[in-house]
Amino acid sequence: MNTKEQLWAPVIRAKDTIPQIMFDVVLALLPCWLAGIIFFGFPAFWIVLLSAVTAALVEALFMRYPWRPKGLIGDGSSLVTGLLVGLILPPTVPWWIPIVGSVLAITIGKLVFGGLGNNIFNPALVGRAILLLAFTAPMVKYVRPFDAVTEATPLLTMRSFDWALVWGNVSGSIGETSVVAILIGAVYLLFRRVIDWRIPVGYVATAFAVAYIWGLDPWVAVTAGGLLFAAVYMATDMVTSPVNPMGRLLFGCGCGVLTILLRKYTSFPEGVTFAILTMNALVPLLDMLTVPVIFGARRSREQRFAATIAVAVVICLAWGVLAVINQTVPEEVPVTAEGVYLPLMETLGTDAYETETINDKVYYFTGTREAPEKVALVGSEQGYHGPIYFYLVLDGSGKIEHIQILTHSDDPGLGSLVTRRSFLDQFIGLDTAELTMDVDIQGITGATISSRAVIRGVTNELERFQDAFYGSGAADAGAGYVDGVYVAEASGFGGPVKVEVSIDNGQIAAVMVLAHGETPGISDEALKVMPQRIAAANSTDVDLVSGATLTSKAIVAAVDKALAQAVPTEATGAAAEPGGMASNVPDGVYRGRGAGFNGDVVVDVTVAGGKITAIEVVEYADTPFYAQAAFAQLIPEIIEQQGLVDTRSGATFSSKGLLQAVEAALSGAAAPVGQGLASDLPDGVYRGKGAGFTGDVVVDVTVAGGKITAIEVVEHADTPFYAQAAFAKLIPEIIEQQGLVDTSSGATFSSKGLLEAVEAALTGKEAQ
Amino acid sequence: MLVKTFPRGGGHIPHRKDATQNKPVMVMPAPKQAIIPLSQHAGAPCQPIVKVGDQVKLGQKIGEAEKYISAPVHASVSGQVVEIGERTLLDGTKAMCVIIENDGLDEAEAAVQQDYTRLSSSQIAQLIKEAGIVGLGGAGFPTHVKVEPPKPIDTVLINGAECEPYLTCDHRLMIEQPHKLIEGLKILMQAVGASQGIIGVEVNKPDAIRVLEQACAEQSYIRVVGLKVKYPQGAEKQLIKAALGREVPSGGLPAEVGCIVQNVQTAIAVADAVVRGIGLYQRVITVAGAAVYDPRNVLVRIGTPIQEVIDFCGGMGNPAAIVAGGPMTGKLVQDLTAPVTKPLSGILVLAKDEISYELNHPCIRCARCIDHCPMGLQPNYLADWSNKGLYDQAQRNYIMDCIECGLCSFVCPAQRGLCRSIQAGKQAVRAGKTAI
Incomplete structure (x- = not known):
């Protein structure tokens, strides 16, 4: 109809108009915004402001004249959308994200459908969905409140309820963390009758129930992440929710089920966005199915019968679907220890793990008992006030992949600092049997006893793990082989079988069949199992695979030949396969650095026999959730291919950083770590000379025990201001790395001179 | 007093009755x-x-x-x-x-005074018809038709709800002429053979309730029922639901649940017509x-x-x-x-500043019209279908059950003319613009 003012009965009207409703929603959103600003600081303020202003401006540009306040704000709906877009963003997003999000929300989410009242999907969620898919990394980069340290969303880290979730001082999107702030807004909206209780109550209650049924902590499910915020502010969006009371209740319930379903079974940690968008699409159907019975009409007996049948069918279908899901995805009984959920599936990478009790301790592992790929366990150690329980995931060789504190009874604020990732991440990658505080692991000031307890506990568990899986005998059974990769072949049933044997730490680390002419089907089992058995037993004295005896025997023979090459008396690397990235690199551990998403990725690359045998990430600053997954996938690939591989989507920056670091390590930019420049030199002081900017740089290098212990600049002619700063920075680095390092910018010539001089001194090999 | 109301929908609207409710007629x-x-x-x-x-x-x-x-x-x-x-x-x-x-003389016809207790149903109906009495609450439906219902009636309801803002004429008459009102009620009860009479009054008129209760104190078969202040309490079907708990079937008349409803002034007019011949x-x-x-x-x-x-x-x-x-x-x-x-x-x-215009902003699907509709309809959809000429669909969704109370338009934050559109739709359905 036309929009001209008309007077028609009723000539009086309620005071609530669209702008009034929108104003109420804006008002109700302010506590969430305020909580966001308190917890995440000024970025939270700017992000939301940017998104709100952008949304208002975009709609005004399309619909009205933006240069008057009334034209800019209009009915206020664009402001609400803009605020919502901002409040559901992480507080770390770059400035353009809220702008892009708001533009998408208003244009694609709303205006293309015909503006207010005509859009099918919640505009703010459309904006977020597109951002989430297009700019995944910044959209899931959450930080801890107050100190802005990167942290995964509590949906991934928290398995039990914590009051922090209620106050909101957890990582998350700006407006989504504080339950208290959301509830304040919800009470106001309910009081003002802007929202109907059926949607939020249906949503939260259903999510709670479903989470409970599926063995998640229901309180965490409803308080962590964006569920509550969405239930109050997003699902209740009038335009995109059903109009009939029963429809609204069903809509809420549907959102609840889908949210938990998506959280549990998809790769998105947060299911809210797509749950609500899906339900939005079902609104016309819900509207049609839930038409209320009018006054004075009754459903006939047939209709009631049909309705009962329909409800029964729906319930049966839902039950069936759930059953099918539970069958396809094997039912996961949540494993808990000390009442805390163990993220076994998340950390072991599969739910097909074995559970076995060895030496009175329960181990969860993948691979076989003899050759575990990953092992998870729960350990404990007496802390300051009581036992500290921790969860540990090791790789097959006993290297720590993951550690997390399950419970502790130490003081909040002090002892509880050991739960911080900054402390725990130091353990990642370590496998030393003896860990020493402040050498291997930096303890936490003020929580020394707790720190020490964790370190002691981890050390104990590492020992027990070695005993349990490899026993005392296995460790030195095959010792004596020279590390490296050896290739050999022996004739099998259908031709030569070519194998590659990797020796690590003097033991058979892996056996791989490179080529064979065996009959497919018959020999498959042998080709798969034999290498595993050999590697597990660290010997070729293993059972053969029946039915494929010839193939088995061929593999054994080939491995025997390969091992013959690895006998210490033979020259190292004699049979190493040429061609890899590291083929010309001498044995040693090389350190390299690459640029990740948040900061540098530092790796130690171990080269043995011209091959990369191990890559260890020493340091990185990216979101552990994404980065670790990328590393876990990439590193084996690099080792297998002996070269750079494709990056992993979803964590492109971390992947690139890793590859860059590996390349840097091997390209000779860095010197071997363990085996420094001076490793072959007798003790003494060596003098060397290099060309600086205005003259020579002369240094005295002191070598003691094969290591550079001191470097003294004897003479130089460069500008002292620049040169001295460069020397002061470079010399400790050279000593630390026992090799040549990157030059210091700003004094490139002086730095080069110094490095040249050090090199000259040590290559002169003549002590003074 | 037990305050009764209809259970579904309805809403609070301003009264604005202060200016006239205490002024005698x-x-x-x-x-x-x-x-x-x-x-x-x-x-x-x-x-x-x-x-x-x-x-x-x-x-x-x-x-x-x-x-x-x-x-x-x-x-x-x-x-x-x-x-x-x-x-x-x-x-x-x-x-x-x-x-x-x-001519300024007000020369009246000779009035015939009668004792209504001796009259038969059809005689009363005839007198009502001759006096030209129609529903004085606003609908103007001829009263003599209502007092000759097709089904047995046990209850006559007097509608004293007067739920519309500003209006106080019924309120004043209940206070000033309670006996005449009860007389009219008794005549109506006799005409239809009802055994009980109920006067429903919204509780924002406590003085009227008091006066009426005193006036009918001696008749046990007549009682006053206090009604919650909620619009549209005075709508016929809602009043019956509130006072008697009976639900008039869709498309049906009050007679189907054994009652008829008359406005306060109608009852007084009936008394005047039957007893005094006016x-x-x-x-x-x-x-x-x-x-x-x-x-x-x-x-x-x-x-x-x-x-x-x-x-x-x-x-x-x-x-x-x-x-x-x-x-x-x-x-x-x-x-x-x-x-x-x-x-x-x-x-x-x-x-x-007392009125509000129809602005027809876009519907934001807030569903307030649905929540408030006393008939349980979906005014947003009915209005939409009417505007688009989808009268079949509107009819299937009970557009003809709309009582045109206007509450949907009142509560609409988009200030849409829902009720007006639905009225137009009903007219189109009545005019046969449907395939059904």
Whole structure:
């Protein structure tokens, strides 16, 4: 109809108009915004402001004249959308994200459908969905409140309820963390009758129930992440929710089920966005199915019968679907220890793990008992006030992949600092049997006893793990082989079988069949199992695979030949396969650095026999959730291919950083770590000379025990201001790395001179 | 007192009754010229039985109802018929009217007094028809039709809810003429053979409830029921649901659940007609609104031009709208020369800040219309289908059950004309613009 003012009965009207409703929603959103600003600081303020202003401006540009306040704000709906877009963003997003999000929300989410009242999907969620898919990394980069340290969303880290979730001082999107702030807004909206209780109550209650049924902590499910915020502010969006009371209740319930379903079974940690968008699409159907019975009409007996049948069918279908899901995805009984959920599936990478009790301790592992790929366990150690329980995931060789504190009874604020990732991440990658505080692991000031307890506990568990899986005998059974990769072949049933044997730490680390002419089907089992058995037993004295005896025997023979090459008396690397990235690199551990998403990725690359045998990430600053997954996938690939591989989507920056670091390590930019420049030199002081900017740089290098212990600049002619700063920075680095390092910018010539001089001194090999 | 209400939908709307609810009814002098439309009721118009130049007496029948659903009209002044011609009515439509020049004598016809207890149902119905009584609450449905229902009736309900804002005429009459009201109720009960009489009054009129309870204290079969203040408490089906707990079936009449509903003034008119033999030629209306200088309840002759009524109430200052009836369901007055008719319950002279325009912003699907609809309809969809001409769909979704209370338009934050669209849709369905 036309929009001209008309007077028609009723000539009086309620005071609530669209702008009034929108104003109420804006008002109700302010506590969430305020909580966001308190917890995440000024970025939270700017992000939301940017998104709100952008949304208002975009709609005004399309619909009205933006240069008057009334034209800019209009009915206020664009402001609400803009605020919502901002409040559901992480507080770390770059400035353009809220702008892009708001533009998408208003244009694609709303205006293309015909503006207010005509859009099918919640505009703010459309904006977020597109951002989430297009700019995944910044959209899931959450930080801890107050100190802005990167942290995964509590949906991934928290398995039990914590009051922090209620106050909101957890990582998350700006407006989504504080339950208290959301509830304040919800009470106001309910009081003002802007929202109907059926949607939020249906949503939260259903999510709670479903989470409970599926063995998640229901309180965490409803308080962590964006569920509550969405239930109050997003699902209740009038335009995109059903109009009939029963429809609204069903809509809420549907959102609840889908949210938990998506959280549990998809790769998105947060299911809210797509749950609500899906339900939005079902609104016309819900509207049609839930038409209320009018006054004075009754459903006939047939209709009631049909309705009962329909409800029964729906319930049966839902039950069936759930059953099918539970069958396809094997039912996961949540494993808990000390009442805390163990993220076994998340950390072991599969739910097909074995559970076995060895030496009175329960181990969860993948691979076989003899050759575990990953092992998870729960350990404990007496802390300051009581036992500290921790969860540990090791790789097959006993290297720590993951550690997390399950419970502790130490003081909040002090002892509880050991739960911080900054402390725990130091353990990642370590496998030393003896860990020493402040050498291997930096303890936490003020929580020394707790720190020490964790370190002691981890050390104990590492020992027990070695005993349990490899026993005392296995460790030195095959010792004596020279590390490296050896290739050999022996004739099998259908031709030569070519194998590659990797020796690590003097033991058979892996056996791989490179080529064979065996009959497919018959020999498959042998080709798969034999290498595993050999590697597990660290010997070729293993059972053969029946039915494929010839193939088995061929593999054994080939491995025997390969091992013959690895006998210490033979020259190292004699049979190493040429061609890899590291083929010309001498044995040693090389350190390299690459640029990740948040900061540098530092790796130690171990080269043995011209091959990369191990890559260890020493340091990185990216979101552990994404980065670790990328590393876990990439590193084996690099080792297998002996070269750079494709990056992993979803964590492109971390992947690139890793590859860059590996390349840097091997390209000779860095010197071997363990085996420094001076490793072959007798003790003494060596003098060397290099060309600086205005003259020579002369240094005295002191070598003691094969290591550079001191470097003294004897003479130089460069500008002292620049040169001295460069020397002061470079010399400790050279000593630390026992090799040549990157030059210091700003004094490139002086730095080069110094490095040249050090090199000259040590290559002169003549002590003074 | 137990306060009763209907369970579904409904809403609170402003009362704005303070200006007139404590003012006794004033009698307005007869107009110099009475314009008496021949169709003041639902149903067929009646035919004039006087000619130009005839002398008529006060209360003399001047239009005869020939069809069953129709009602005769009476002269509201004594004098000479000067014209029988078309005049504009309150809603802007034109209709045949008998125009009588008042001779100022108010010479009445000889009234026949009767004892109603000796009359049969059909005799009472005949007297009601002869007196030209129609529903005085606003619908104008001929009362004699209602008192000859097709089904047995056990209850007669008097509608004293008066839930529309501003209107207080029924309220005043309940206080001032409670005995006549109860007399009318008893006549109606006798006519339909009902065993109980109920007077439903919204509890915002405690004085009326008190007076009525005193007046009916001796009759155990008549009681006063307090109703919650909720719009539309005075709608027929909602009133029956509230007072009796009975739900009139969709498309059905109150008689199907054994009751009939009559307005307060109708019952009083019935008493006047049956007992005193007086035809319906005057009624009480409320003149209110911020733009009228002296708002009051006035007893006014049918046929008095609106302008004269307003002038009697002190005249008006700059009105933004003049509404015939209540603000929720009334009609905008197009022409101030239009006469007062039988169903007119009030004239509202409203100032700018009292009214709200229909702006027709886009529907934001807030569903307030659905939540508030007392009939459980989906006004947003019904209005939409009506606007688009999808009358079949509207009919399938019970558009004809809409009682046109206007609450959907009232609560709509987009200020859409939902009720108006639905009215148009109903008209189209009635006109047969559907395939069903």
